[in-house]
Amino acid sequence: MGAWRSYRLRLQRKRWRIRAFRKRRELAEIANRTAAIKPKDILVFSTLRNERIRLPFFLKYYRDMGVNHFVIVDNNSDDGSREYLADQPDVSLWTADASYKRARFGVDWLNWLQLKYAHGHWCLVVDPDEFLVYPFCDTRPLRALTDWLDASSIKSFGAMLLDMYPKGPMDAQPYREGQDPFEIASWFDSGNYMVEKNSKFGNLWIQGGPRTRAFFYDNPERAPALNKVPLVKWDRSYAYVSSTHMVLPRGLNLVYDEWGGEKASGCLLHAKFLDTFSAKAAEELERRQHYAGSHEYRAYHQHLKDDPDLWCKWSEKYINWRQLEILGLMSKGNWA
Amino acid sequence: MTVGIVMLVHEAFDRAEQVARHWATHDCPVVIHVDKRVKRGAYSSFASNLSDLDNVKFCGRHKCEWGTWSLVAASQTASEMMLKSFTEVCHVFLASGSCLPLRPVEEMVEYLGDRPMTNFIESVTTEDVPWTVGGLDAERFTLRFPFSWKRNRRLFDAYVRTQRRLKFKRRVPPGIVPHLGSQWWCLTRQTLSAILEDPEREAYDRYFKKVWIPDESYYQTLVRLYSTNIESRSLTLSKFDFQGKPHIFYDDHLQLLRRSDCFVARKIWPHANKLYDGFLSNAAKLMTGAEPNPGKIDRIFSKAVERRTKGRPGLYMQSRFPNEGWENGQTCAQYSVFEGFSELFEDFDQWLNRMVGARVHGHLFAPERVNFANGQPVFSGALTDSPDVRDYNPRAFLTSLIWNTRGERQCFQFGPRDTQDLNWFFAKDPNAQISVISGAWAVPLFHSNKNFSDIRREAARLQKIEAVHLEVLRSFYSKARVRIWTMAEFVDNPMEPLQTIIDEIGARSPNRLAEAPKMVSLDGFGQFLQNLKNQGMQPHLMGDFPAGSDPVNNPRKPRKPYLVK
Numbered sequence: 001m002g003a004w005r006s007y008r009l010r011l012q013r014k015r016w017r018i019r020a021f022r023k024r025r026e027l028a029e030i031a032n033r034t035a036a037i038k039p040k041d042i043l044v045f046s047t048l049r050n051e052r053i054r055l056p057f058f059l060k061y062y063r064d065m066g067v068n069h070f071v072i073v074d075n076n077s078d079d080g081s082r083e084y085l086a087d088q089p090d091v092s093l094w095t096a097d098a099s100y101k102r103a104r105f106g107v108d109w110l111n112w113l114q115l116k117y118a119h120g121h122w123c124l125v126v127d128p129d130e131f132l133v134y135p136f137c138d139t140r141p142l143r144a145l146t147d148w149l150d151a152s153s154i155k156s157f158g159a160m161l162l163d164m165y166p167k168g169p170m171d172a173q174p175y176r177e178g179q180d181p182f183e184i185a186s187w188f189d190s191g192n193y194m195v196e197k198n199s200k201f202g203n204l205w206i207q208g209g210p211r212t213r214a215f216f217y218d219n220p221e222r223a224p225a226l227n228k229v230p231l232v233k234w235d236r237s238y239a240y241v242s243s244t245h246m247v248l249p250r251g252l253n254l255v256y257d258e259w260g261g262e263k264a265s266g267c268l269l270h271a272k273f274l275d276t277f278s279a280k281a282a283e284e285l286e287r288r289q290h291y292a293g294s295h296e297y298r299a300y301h302q303h304l305k306d307d308p309d310l311w312c313k314w315s316e317k318y319i320n321w322r323q324l325e326i327l328g329l330m331s332k333g334n335w336a
Numbered sequence: 337m338t339v340g341i342v343m344l345v346h347e348a349f350d351r352a353e354q355v356a357r358h359w360a361t362h363d364c365p366v367v368i369h370v371d372k373r374v375k376r377g378a379y380s381s382f383a384s385n386l387s388d389l390d391n392v393k394f395c396g397r398h399k400c401e402w403g404t405w406s407l408v409a410a411s412q413t414a415s416e417m418m419l420k421s422f423t424e425v426c427h428v429f430l431a432s433g434s435c436l437p438l439r440p441v442e443e444m445v446e447y448l449g450d451r452p453m454t455n456f457i458e459s460v461t462t463e464d465v466p467w468t469v470g471g472l473d474a475e476r477f478t479l480r481f482p483f484s485w486k487r488n489r490r491l492f493d494a495y496v497r498t499q500r501r502l503k504f505k506r507r508v509p510p511g512i513v514p515h516l517g518s519q520w521w522c523l524t525r526q527t528l529s530a531i532l533e534d535p536e537r538e539a540y541d542r543y544f545k546k547v548w549i550p551d552e553s554y555y556q557t558l559v560r561l562y563s564t565n566i567e568s569r570s571l572t573l574s575k576f577d578f579q580g581k582p583h584i585f586y587d588d589h590l591q592l593l594r595r596s597d598c599f600v601a602r603k604i605w606p607h608a609n610k611l612y613d614g615f616l617s618n619a620a621k622l623m624t625g626a627e628p629n630p631g632k633i634d635r636i637f638s639k640a641v642e643r644r645t646k647g648r649p650g651l652y653m654q655s656r657f658p659n660e661g662w663e664n665g666q667t668c669a670q671y672s673v674f675e676g677f678s679e680l681f682e683d684f685d686q687w688l689n690r691m692v693g694a695r696v697h698g699h700l701f702a703p704e705r706v707n708f709a710n711g712q713p714v715f716s717g718a719l720t721d722s723p724d725v726r727d728y729n730p731r732a733f734l735t736s737l738i739w740n741t742r743g744e745r746q747c748f749q750f751g752p753r754d755t756q757d758l759n760w761f762f763a764k765d766p767n768a769q770i771s772v773i774s775g776a777w778a779v780p781l782f783h784s785n786k787n788f789s790d791i792r793r794e795a796a797r798l799q800k801i802e803a804v805h806l807e808v809l810r811s812f813y814s815k816a817r818v819r820i821w822t823m824a825e826f827v828d829n830p831m832e833p834l835q836t837i838i839d840e841i842g843a844r845s846p847n848r849l850a851e852a853p854k855m856v857s858l859d860g861f862g863q864f865l866q867n868l869k870n871q872g873m874q875p876h877l878m879g880d881f882p883a884g885s886d887p888v889n890n891p892r893k894p895r896k897p898y899l900v901k
Binding site for chain 1: 643645656663664717725
């Protein structure tokens with residue numbers, strides 16, 4: 001990469017940081033418990049809207065994994081999410097009533113809070129329907145991973161978004177509060193992913209999975225991106241560019257090996273396709289606050305009317321991380 | 337007679353304390369060196385926690401940095417103190433704060449007591465070391481390394497390059513032969529004191545101060561001067577990854593460590609409670625008397641290194657996306673591409689399916705849809721039959737298909753009507769077995785009921801595409817197993833080529849082919865080609881077909897459906 005391009009990316013990174021600084025005014029503090037964050041704590045950052053029913057399991061999942069503190073931006077929920085989160089002892093909560101879209105889908109808000117509170121911490125940026133799975137996650141806490149990454153001088157950890165879906169119509173099994181969503185949405189596509197390199201930001205661009213198969217089969221270039229870099233040893237000079245798909249400086253996007261080897265990676269199990277989905281899709285279609293004119297939600301809406309089943313004969317049932325690693329969706333790298 | 341433990345500690349003091357206490361309470365005196373960069377508060381609380389044990393001592397502190405002399409200086413200071421303060425010590429064992437004894441201390445003492453004159457230290461000449469990282473092995477001893485590798489990597493590298501260019505060489509002191517090995521050793525009092533009390537020590541020290549990573553070479557080299565009784569292996573189980581960093585042990589390694597029968601392992605993750613509780617408790621003391629056997633652990637870790645450096649061939653995913661030429665296998669298994677066969681034979685797919693134990697697809701790259709075997713709309717790995725998705729990234733489509741069906745050979749048809757983006761990919765892939773009957777694409781045109789002008793246009797188009805395709809297959813870069821027959825050649829004698837292909841794939845039965853696929857009727861095909869020529873198009877890929885009216889020149893009976901050879 002030439003010096004000019006490198007300089008341009010630096011300017012871009014600064015721009016996102018300035019933007020985050022400006023957008024800080026949109027955040028209203030509800031419960032700030034960040035004083036309790038200790039130097040080596042692992043933090044989760046998240047933006048959400050009306051996810052009350054998912055929250056208990058979400059918090060439990062990451063607490064069990066060893067996350068010490070949650071920093072959450074509530075985008076104008078009216079289902080009790082705000083009150084519930086404000087009561088949690090390890091959650092710091094902000095609300096934002098402004099436009100989700102104009103905060104670049106929450107990225108600006110989180111960039112600001114990360115700039116302020118995540119410096120020097122391992123920090124995981126996930127949505128409330130994303131559940132991190134990493135090698136040995138059944139026997140080793142998240143700190144084992146971050147300690148290993150630290151020892152190996154690795155600053156970021158990639159985890160591909162893996163869309164999970166139930167067998168049969170999406171609303172056949174209602175999701176109960178506190179339930180493991182993967183008891184219902186326990187199926188996934190094991191081998192229809194398409195990878196390309198984004199030479200500008202140095203990240204991989206991954207598409208595929210059930211969404212491409214069922215909603216974007218005639219228009220695959222518009223299918224949503226699945227590549228993510230959710231776990232980063234944060235520095236206040238970093239900035240996410242678009243969701244957690246890309247981060248600057250671009251070296252952090254290099255979570256893959258280009259010389260034939262495999263780096264360690266995980267998966268973000270995506271519990272989007274539950275019975276809550278159709279209501280959400282309808283609402284988001286109304287709000288038009290999502291990426292690219294919410295075309296994604298339009299496509300879902302259109303296809304789900306006719307045939308709401310994502311399951312097919314070749315769907316794979318989720319067992320554990322070892323299964324994902326054998327299938328080649330994630331890798332242990334040289335972590336043994 | 338006992339074993340003295342020299343411990344180098346710089347972090348995780350609670351664990352270091354636990355281990356030091358374990359050694360000390362089992363009558364092994366301990367001398368601890370704490371990195372000088374550790375804050376005073378942390379140091380003093382660590383020291384005071386161990387002050388109840390009179391066989392634990394703290395020695396003078398050095399500022400330690402990886403790869404530098406400071407680590408040797410630390411072990412020297414601590415060893416001197418050990419030899420002076422604890423006269424009953426016969427062997428001195430160098431350990432770190434993250435080492436964990438895996439077997440009862442008594443057993444280790446006994447083991448060493450049975451070998452009172454043996455030095456356990458890995459010591460290998462530089463020519464024979466396979467594991468040095470970064471290409472610095474013999475040069476460790478002949479170059480200078482004034483810059484920190486951790487903090488000033490660029491300066492470090494630049495200085496090494498400059499010295500190489502200038503052919504700079506340091507002189508190795510006379511009498512010593514450079515040896516390398518694991519920095520965790522166990523030496524006898526006799527040998528260690530000989531090293532530390534040597535009148536030449538100052539000269540040696542001066543030399544080794546400028547050697548790169550002297551803790552892997554100082555004792556390993558000098559021990560050769562004073563002892564002939566050397567077991568060139570370390571008693572400490574310690575595995576390194578491809579960058580030279582030690583692998584870390586976690587709770588889930590418990591059984592593995594138990595079975596290894598090694599005396600001490602490093603490095604243990606400080607939060608691995610199960611390991612610390614399991615190995616330091618007095619309950620689980622089994623005297624096995626076995627020789628250390630790190631084989632199983634070796635295998636696991638060398639596999640991990642291989643995964644990190646070579647990866648799984650044919651896999652493209654979020655953390656493995658090799659640059660062109662670095663794939664280590666473009667696809668993960670062999671597959672067969674058939675071109676022109678399904679055009680020439682009526683039931684080629686079914687026939688092939690009967691002959692070989694493989695999955696036979698139709699034209700996977702057809703423009704209308706992906707023709708998976710049995711017309712399935714979705715195939716292994718949930719690949720869809722959408723041609724848009726396939727053509728969006730044909731390489732991902734093919735590599736995923738081959739990856740998803742590991743263990744089952746894939747065969748598919750291909751032709752000039754299909755998406756041609758993978759021409760070079762096929763040609764360069766040694767896993768591809770490509771069999772071409774050139775010009776056979778004309779047969780469906782011959783049988784079609786289109787206007788002749790349309791047929792002529794289509795024939796010209798397909799011929800052009802196939803000509804390019806064949807050129808690629810025949811190119812100098814081609815690595816696939818390519819077989820090309822002209823249609824005329826093939827029709828003349830179809831059994832032999834078929835037999836070759838089937839043999840290569842691996843037939844269901846080892847016998848000769850008993851059954852041939854049914855060839856479509858070619859009566860009038862020669863005339864058809866002649867008509868194309870008459871219209872000004874030159875069909876050249878079919879070979880020399882008996883042109884003109886074949887009934888006159890070559891009165892042929894209708895082919896029998898099955899040919900038994």
